[in-house]
Amino acid sequence: MIIKNINHDFSYQTEKIALTFFPLEKLNEGEDVVVITKLENGVISADVKCFSKTVSKKRIIKQNEDTQHCISVLLYEALSELTGFKPPWGILYGVRPARLMHSRVEKFGEEKARELFREDLTDEKKISLAFEVMQRENRIISLSKDNSFSLYVSIPFCPTRCSYCSFVSHSIQNAGELIEPYVRLLCRELEEIGRIADNLGLNLETIYFGGGTPTTLSAAQLNDVLSAVEKNFDLSNLRELTVEAGRPDTITQEKLNTLLEHNVSRISINAQSFNDDVLKAVGRKHSVQQTLDAFELAKKLGFKNINTDLIAGLNSDTPQSFESSVDTAISLGAQSVTVHNLSLKSGAYLVTENEYFDIARKLETAYMIDFAYQKLKKCGYNPYYMYRQSKSLGNLENVGYAKEGFECLYNIFMMDETHSVFAAGAGAVTKLRKGSYNHIERIYNYKYPYEYINNFNEVINKKSGISLFYNA
Helix, strand or coil: CEEEEECCCCHHHHHHHHHHHCCCCCCCCCCCEEEEEEEECCEEEEEEEECCEEEEEEEECCCCCCHHHHHHHHHHHHHHHHHCCCCCCCCCCCCCHHHHHHHHHHHHCHHHHHHHHHHCCCCHHHHHHHHHHHHHHHHHHCCCCCCEEEEEEEECEECCCCCCCCCCCEEHHHHHHHHHHHHHHHHHHHHHHHHHHHHHCCEEEEEEEEECCHHHCCHHHHHHHHHHHHHHCCCCCCCEEEEEEECHHHCCHHHHHHHHHCCCCEEEECCECCCHHHHHHCCCCCCHHHHHHHHHHHHHHCCCCEEEEEEECCCCCCHHHHHHHHHHHHHCCCCEEEEEECECCCCCCCCCHHHHCCCHHHHHHHHHHHHHHHHHHHCCCEEEEEEECCCEHHHCEEEEEECCCCCCHHHHHHHHCCCEEEEECCCCEEEECCCCCCCCEEEECCCCHHHHHHCHHHHHHHCHHHHHHHHC
16 A cells, blocks of 8 residues: 655554555555545645545645644545445544543543544444443542552463464464473563562552463463462452463363462453354364353352453354354353454455455444444443454454453553553563553563573563662
């Protein structure tokens, strides 16, 4: 995609809006898609082309109008006409729309905040969703204090890799021999982080084990890592401990008992779909029955807070099949259901001229997202956190729904960047925030397990940045 910006400095905004419509296009490569915006003598114009189709728009900027906003709106309108599709979040491209709603409400009040979203061409349903999520987020954010922090533990291994996955995860077939040394070093990193947190007098609010699939580890390995957490952190004020059990085919009674022994309060058994044909199509190597069995086992053993994930827009899924998946998640008694919008992988979608102008899949996915909202709300689940990804089908949102009192606190603290999140393991990113200051600093661990293992001394040395940040 070629983007040209003439006589103005709003290239960041025009690139983001163009990528909203063409998320898999690489910038400055090829000429199938061309976007030109121009400012000249008080007139703005947008000329857009996709293969043989072109659209041109222009308008005069009125006195006191925001030029950047005007160019963004004009470009959105031109691209909407070109593609026949209107992304429901309008010209907004941020990850955290509820956070934007919060800042606008705080500054201007609810009515004006909603009006600003309308001026950004946001669909009315999405405006209401952002406001609703903001209200629920704010109640949980208020629990955090100036000395609060959360802990993220990365287990970047899976039994196999699913075709849609964009996370740093490795199949045990390719990286299984790394698990044992990885666990050993992860426990050492947790020891170092715990020492730093104790010296700084910080209060641990939530812990989240993610990946990958943490239950790829054996029961003994899970015990080692959870014991390292218990040994090195003060858990007296801990509000929540979540472990992504993730793939149902990794869940055993022994592993679940290990989690219970370490007071894990929340687990996630991620169905993604309750349709075997869809699971097979996306390389998800488990069956619907395994998901159902894992749920029943977890409930029988005593877990009171179980989440499941669903993905809207998966290959071969249909609106009817997705509806059935939502209904099944509800019937299982999941305390929370997280509905993701499919994140596109480069080269997987929109590769021919016909596909650029075929919006059927986007509209189907939008229907799925809306159905989930309506059905889950009706059944007592409320949207409590939300985020967006740049390469998502139809530029839609990911939303966590929960019954009252079963919200995942970590998800909100992390998404809002409410307080520091200390992170351990490969691919983990420590995010540092002090008190009420909005400034965030990051400490990156090595991305891949073999890098993490081979450069572990540097991983530990970089953790000194936590103390430097807090003592500055």
